[in-house]
Amino acid sequence: MTKVVIIGGGPGGYEAALVAAQLGADVTVVDRDGIGGACVLTDCVPSKSLIATSTRTTYVRESEKLGIQVDDQLDGKSSVHVDMPTVNNRILALAQAQSADTRARLVKEGIEVVEGEARLVDPHIVAVGDTRIRADVVLVATGAHPRELASARPDGERILTWRQLYDLDELPEKLIVVGSGVTGAEFASAYQSLGSDVTLVSSREHVMPTQDPDAARVLEEVFLRRGMTVLNRTRAESVVRTDDGVLVTLSDGRTVEGSHCLMTVGMIPNTDGLGLEEAGVRLGQGGFVEVDRVSRTTVPGVYAAGDCTGVNMLASVAAMQGRIAMWHALGEAVSPLKLSTVASTVFTHPELAAVGASEDDVRSGRIDGRSVTLPLNTNPRAKMNEVKDGFVKLICRQHTGIVLGGVIVGPRASELILAVSVAVQQRLTVDDLAHTFAVYPSLSGSVTEAARSLMLASPE
Numbered sequence: 001m002t003k004v005v006i007i008g009g010g011p012g013g014y015e016a017a018l019v020a021a022q023l024g025a026d027v028t029v030v031d032r033d034g035i036g037g038a039c040v041l042t043d044c045v046p047s048k049s050l051i052a053t054s055t056r057t058t059y060v061r062e063s064e065k066l067g068i069q070v071d072d073q074l075d076g077k078s079s080v081h082v083d084m085p086t087v088n089n090r091i092l093a094l095a096q097a098q099s100a101d102t103r104a105r106l107v108k109e110g111i112e113v114v115e116g117e118a119r120l121v122d123p124h125i126v127a128v129g130d131t132r133i134r135a136d137v138v139l140v141a142t143g144a145h146p147r148e149l150a151s152a153r154p155d156g157e158r159i160l161t162w163r164q165l166y167d168l169d170e171l172p173e174k175l176i177v178v179g180s181g182v183t184g185a186e187f188a189s190a191y192q193s194l195g196s197d198v199t200l201v202s203s204r205e206h207v208m209p210t211q212d213p214d215a216a217r218v219l220e221e222v223f224l225r226r227g228m229t230v231l232n233r234t235r236a237e238s239v240v241r242t243d244d245g246v247l248v249t250l251s252d253g254r255t256v257e258g259s260h261c262l263m264t265v266g267m268i269p270n271t272d273g274l275g276l277e278e279a280g281v282r283l284g285q286g287g288f289v290e291v292d293r294v295s296r297t298t299v300p301g302v303y304a305a306g307d308c309t310g311v312n313m314l315a316s317v318a319a320m321q322g323r324i325a326m327w328h329a330l331g332e333a334v335s336p337l338k339l340s341t342v343a344s345t346v347f348t349h350p351e352l353a354a355v356g357a358s359e360d361d362v363r364s365g366r367i368d369g370r371s372v373t374l375p376l377n378t379n380p381r382a383k384m385n386e387v388k389d390g391f392v393k394l395i396c397r398q399h400t401g402i403v404l405g406g407v408i409v410g411p412r413a414s415e416l417i418l419a420v421s422v423a424v425q426q427r428l429t430v431d432d433l434a435h436t437f438a439v440y441p442s443l444s445g446s447v448t449e450a451a452r453s454l455m456l457a458s459p460e
Helices: 011-022 037-041 044-061 084-108 162-167 182-194 213-225 315-329 359-364 380-384 413-425 430-434 445-456
Strands: 003-007 026-031 112-115 118-122 125-128 131-134 137-140 144-146 174-178 197-201 229-231 236-241 246-250 255-258 260-263 267-269 302-304 343-346 351-356 369-375 391-397 403-410
Touching (some): 003 011, 011 026, 011 037, 011 084, 011 137, 011 315, 037 044, 044 182, 084 112, 084 162, 137 315, 174 182, 174 236, 174 246, 174 255, 182 197, 182 213, 182 343, 197 255, 213 229, 213 351, 359 369, 359 391, 359 403, 391 445, 403 413, 403 445, 413 430, 413 445, 430 445
Parallel strands (some): 003 137, 026 112, 137 302, 174 197, 174 260, 197 229
Antiparallel strands (some): 118 125, 125 131, 144 267, 236 246, 246 255, 343 351, 351 403
16 A cells, blocks of 8 residues: 655645545645645635625625615715624634534545644655654645745734734724735735725736736726725835834835735745755745646655645645646546646635636737637626626637637636636637527626627637
């Protein structure tokens, strides 16, 4: 029986463990922080639970045109408010429950769970304290942690990382979010909806510079319309405590005062102290573990998955990397990781979801394709729900019509993108999508309508 030792119990680790157990391996998971990892305990599950509350708050505040009246208007503003202790207690309880459920699943499948710090003694021996575990296969899935700036050290009270937000007793009155990537945009959107006065500091010309420019532009317009202050093309040079809040000094010389500051300036891999380099595992720039498309490191028998590899830092990618590692290590047929089929979502309100090739790929000539963009405000279901922001963008090959990618901005874009993801993964054509029934009325009808537009369009 093959002995598999997995270091880390997050999505890359626990999904790999389940696959290995299914294939008959003897599996041990060594975990330091709790099964589910940061994804379940401090990052993805808590943040999306917070966003669920903020989204509902926005729906109530913006429901007047649907005939819903909110009583007790104060100074012309809705009296809708949130109780942060209740919100945060729910979030933390949900995270712990998810962790417990995942641990129970591992135990049910016969997987041994060992609590403690692990390190590689050599490629086939994992040390946990004084205990040595011999392994035929090792998977490193230790995740990453928030990057900190020397000039803006988090204190857990006023200067915060996103993992410290759920300890706050009150809603931040004036929140300054430093960093306008996915994490910064999500929390800025959420806290604005919850009732905070939010200032978002972005080093680039627009928020979310790695996303589809049209989508990012729509979301920035929504942020501004809802009262958010967005400071583009500037960086935070320092963040210091004041008597009753924080003072942020920007690179252009301006200063911004707030009650709290949230730092969202990147991630650092959890690879220190694991004995990786001593065992021959090569680390790349920033300390991330170098892996190939089947999750192999530079040492035979040692694999890596998830955020510690720096490969598209999403829970879904971590899980797939872990599964691929076990399929490969245990002799199963496996397809290498293909990032062009990975779907991602920014859980702002509205949501932004994307998969596959981008419109920039078409414009730059990297792919021979064509695209169409349909605004959601012409969709009947969107009209019924007073949805005015968003669109569906579909990209296909110029002559064959094979679907290469897409972008959706709108309510539940994270769900709507699945149809486009299936099309990209299975190499369906716009004709295939166009001839697929969509419910009427539905937002998903815009996906099939976009396909019909491309099907009918004559290639230039």
